[in-house]
Amino acid sequence: MKKMLATLLTATMLFGLTACGTTAPAADTNTPAEDTAAVVEDAGSDTTDAVTETTTADSDEPVTLRMAWWGSQTRHDITVEVIEMYEKEHPNVKIEYEFYDFDSYFTKLKTLVASDQVWDIFQLGGNFPEYIDKIYYMNEFIDSGVVDTSKISNAYLKITQDTDGNQIGLSNGLNTYGIAYDVDMFNEAGVALPTENWTWDDFEKAALTIAEKTGHFGSSGFTSSEFIAGCSTFIGQQGKVGEYGFFNLDLTGMGFTDAQMLTPYIEMRANLIKNGASPDAGAEMEITNIENDFLVTGEAAMTWVAVNQFPTIYDICAQEGRHLALATVPRVKADGPAGSVIQSSQMLCVSQDSQYKEEAAKFISWFQNSTDCNNVLKGERGIPINDDVRKALEAEATDGQKIMYDYVSLVGTFETPEKINVLSPAGQDEVVDNYRNYIQQVVSGEITASEAADKTYADAEKLFK
Amino acid sequence: MSKNTEKTSVISRFLNKDQTVGNIFAFPFIFGFVCFSFIPIITSFYYAFTDYSMGSKTATYIGAANFIKLLHDEIFIKSLGITLKYVLISVPLKLAFALLIAFVLTRKSRMVTVYRSLYYVPSLVGGSVAVALVWKQLFARKGLFNSVLAGLGLSTVNWFGDTKLALYPLILMTVWQFGSSMIIFAAGLKEIPTMYYEAARIDGAGAWQMFKSITIPCLSPIILYNLVMQTxxxxxxxxxxxxxxxGGPNNGTMMYALNVYNQAFKYNHMGYACAMSWFMLVVMSIITLMIFKSSKFWVFGEGDDE
Structure with missing residues (x-):
């Protein structure tokens, strides 16, 4: 009898376990999220299976969309806020969101690609070619009017189209790279402020002098975006405008042939670390996002930013009474090409795996075009591409945002090549990690800068073999 | 009616069988093992001979190419060396520490249980991300350890910025989690008959001599167990x-498992990562086998004639 009881109990327990495992989300109605900071973790695994296959959802039918993005805490807060706004306006739509830092986002995305469960709405940058199979082009939604592009100029639509004219996504905003710097720290060290055509030599001297005079880092950590913002820009700045690029225009090979063109840049990077003017690998690990960058914590005079990040850190520093400004990316020669271009910061895409592609597209359209929505977002993802939205935001821009707008128009005046490639090929992550290691090896004297250049070139070349 | 009773009795007899009960209780484990260990292990063996990546989702058979590539992979070779170094330093230190604390805590005192529980706590929380983050702060440039050093008037140490140093805080963190080995040692120490010690004391043996000639030999099977598990x-x-x-600086802490993770999930070389995992399985098997083979020279069983 006892044994029998035990068996029954076990069976009940097992049944309980399986019952917990399968929730029935299809009948879920819209419930406002209780905690704005809460992450809906792994929401995907059980929802998609249970929802029936319908691409054109009835307007009253309950729809659950999954969305994810990467970014800073500010971005998480405001994005959650607009998601709740959208849910209030569309009571049948429930959006389950997840947010990550940049690296974790792509790790998660890769596992979702493998299991065909990519979020309905997801964020991508210039690295989209790696995920092109998972992107549902937006052309049909634009043709049918689901996505409203009446206030978006063609030029801005083009920055997120592929070479065949397919609309990959809608750009969240215009963006370009720059160097944010602490004006007071420059003055304290007696270093002249950057001009709009300052050179890498000026940059290096400024960083070294500041480190020597103030004991702080001249330039903060070169995070992973530095590979594109610094190293690959360095190639584009050599020769005539548009003569070289790191990768070629159709992303099928390298855009330059002499690996030694990289050497001076790698040498400069290593030199800064060696002299304590830039953090070493250990210190760099302490930077987890732009909000605790050494520039923001007052331990560095400069840092690399994608300019959409600037207003956030400007505000944080302003509260402490410090003044930040934006400088252009230094050039190889003061009268040579700037190498900087205005590009899409990142975009929202509709996923191939989505059950509700049209609903996803509707949300993206609202996200880009609604003035209410963008009054909350405030161009944190880049300068909006919708003309009305941009005018509305420019009218009430904060100081930090004004600096960003001015900076983007300044970069817009630089001479740029007719065609340019701002995309990254699949597998670039490994090249970037190796490149950063080579620099550390140059610092420790294991290899020379010229060897590091050769190795980086060989690694990058291998991507196309 | 009688048929019905017969049926119930068949069912109840089935349910009352030892085997049925056993299988039902074991089912959760068997289910988990088959789905989340056994099947992945088999598929990973297949993928090790393909160029599978999670992005493309196509797996083409490429023979032993992944394994040949391993031999030319600088980071792989470096990570193998670092992991061996990590094992060779951390395991003996951890076992020695666990044995020492276990030995001290065999004294008859009312507080012993409290101390044992306290020393076990790091093992409970040790593997977690939270503790790793605390560790990162402790050894940071302006962390606790450097503050103490600076307070003593010494120069601070750049723990995670120096390729040669970076591994040691990680080793220290592992050694700190000696609790589970300690509990096993403590249980083993209790099993050693006190008459051995009494006899030795009468013969005039010192504490060190008793430890060397009684404690260590009697404890050797348990040392073997802990050694294998911890390795x-x-x-x-x-x-x-x-x-x-x-993994930084300059791959100075690129542990084998981290390298596998990077290759699989960050660089999209799942097939290559599978090959690496299987290589590690072979290495670990050989080392475990070596430990077992060597054990006949230093492990004393109760039934041995010696």
Whole structure:
């Protein structure tokens, strides 16, 4: 009898376990999220299976969309806020969101690609070619009017189209790279402020002098975006405008042939670390996002930013009474090409795996075009591409945002090549990690800068073999 | 009616069988093992001979190419060396520490249980990300350890910025989690008959002599067990390197498991990562086998004639 009881109990327990495992989300109605900071973790695994296959959802039918993005805490807060706004306006739509830092986002995305469960709405940058199979082009939604592009100029639509004219996504905003710097720290060290055509030599001297005079880092950590913002820009700045690029225009090979063109840049990077003017690998690990960058914590005079990040850190520093400004990316020669271009910061895409592609597209359209929505977002993802939205935001821009707008128009005046490639090929992550290691090896004297250049070139070349 | 009773009795007889009960209780484990261990292990063996990546989702058979590539992979060779170094330093230190504390705590005192529980706590929380983050702060440039050093008037140490030093805080973190080995040692120490010690004391043996000639030999089967378990665990170390150093500086803390993770999930070379895992399985098997083979020279069983 006892044994029998035990068996029954076990069976009940097992049944309980399986019952917990399968929730029935299809009948879920819209419930406002209780905690704005809460992450809906792994929401995907059980929802998609249970929802029936319908691409054109009835307007009253309950729809659950999954969305994810990467970014800073500010971005998480405001994005959650607009998601709740959208849910209030569309009571049948429930959006389950997840947010990550940049690296974790792509790790998660890769596992979702493998299991065909990519979020309905997801964020991508210039690295989209790696995920092109998972992107549902937006052309049909634009043709049918689901996505409203009446206030978006063609030029801005083009920055997120592929070479065949397919609309990959809608750009969240215009963006370009720059160097944010602490004006007071420059003055304290007696270093002249950057001009709009300052050179890498000026940059290096400024960083070294500041480190020597103030004991702080001249330039903060070169995070992973530095590979594109610094190293690959360095190639584009050599020769005539548009003569070289790191990768070629159709992303099928390298855009330059002499690996030694990289050497001076790698040498400069290593030199800064060696002299304590830039953090070493250990210190760099302490930077987890732009909000605790050494520039923001007052331990560095400069840092690399994608300019959409600037207003956030400007505000944080302003509260402490410090003044930040934006400088252009230094050039190889003061009268040579700037190498900087205005590009899409990142975009929202509709996923191939989505059950509700049209609903996803509707949300993206609202996200880009609604003035209410963008009054909350405030161009944190880049300068909006919708003309009305941009005018509305420019009218009430904060100081930090004004600096960003001015900076983007300044970069817009630089001479740029007719065609340019701002995309990254699949597998670039490994090249970037190796490149950063080579620099550390140059610092420790294991290899020379010229060897590091050769190795980086060989690694990058291998991507196309 | 009688048929019905017969039926119930058949069912109840089936349910009352020892085998049925056993299988039902074992089912959750068997289910988990088959789905989340056995099947992945078999598929990973297949993928090790393909160029499978999670992005493309196509797996083409490429023979032993992945294994040949391993031999020319600088980072792979470096990570193998670092992991061996990590195992060789951390395991003996951890066992020695666990044995020492276990030995001290065999004294008859009312507080012993409290102390044992306290020393066990790091093992409970040790593998977690939270502790790794605390560790990162402790050894940071302006962390606790450097503050103490600076307070004593010494120069601060750049723990995670120096390729040669970065591994040691990670080793220290592992050694700190000596609790589970300690509990096993403590149980083993209790099993040693006190008459051995009494006899030795009468013969005039010192504390060190007793430890060397009675405690260690009597404890040797347990030392073997702990050695094998801890060695295997150390080879699989991942969290510390992933959270604290990310493998840097200059791949100075690139543990084997972290390298596998990077290749699989970050660089999209799942097939290559599978090959690496199987290589590690072979290495670990050989080392475990060597430990077992060597055990006949230093492990004393109760039934031995010696």
């Amino acid at each position: 295997i665990q150390a080879f699989m170390a991942f969290t510390q390197a992933f959270v604290i150093t990310g």
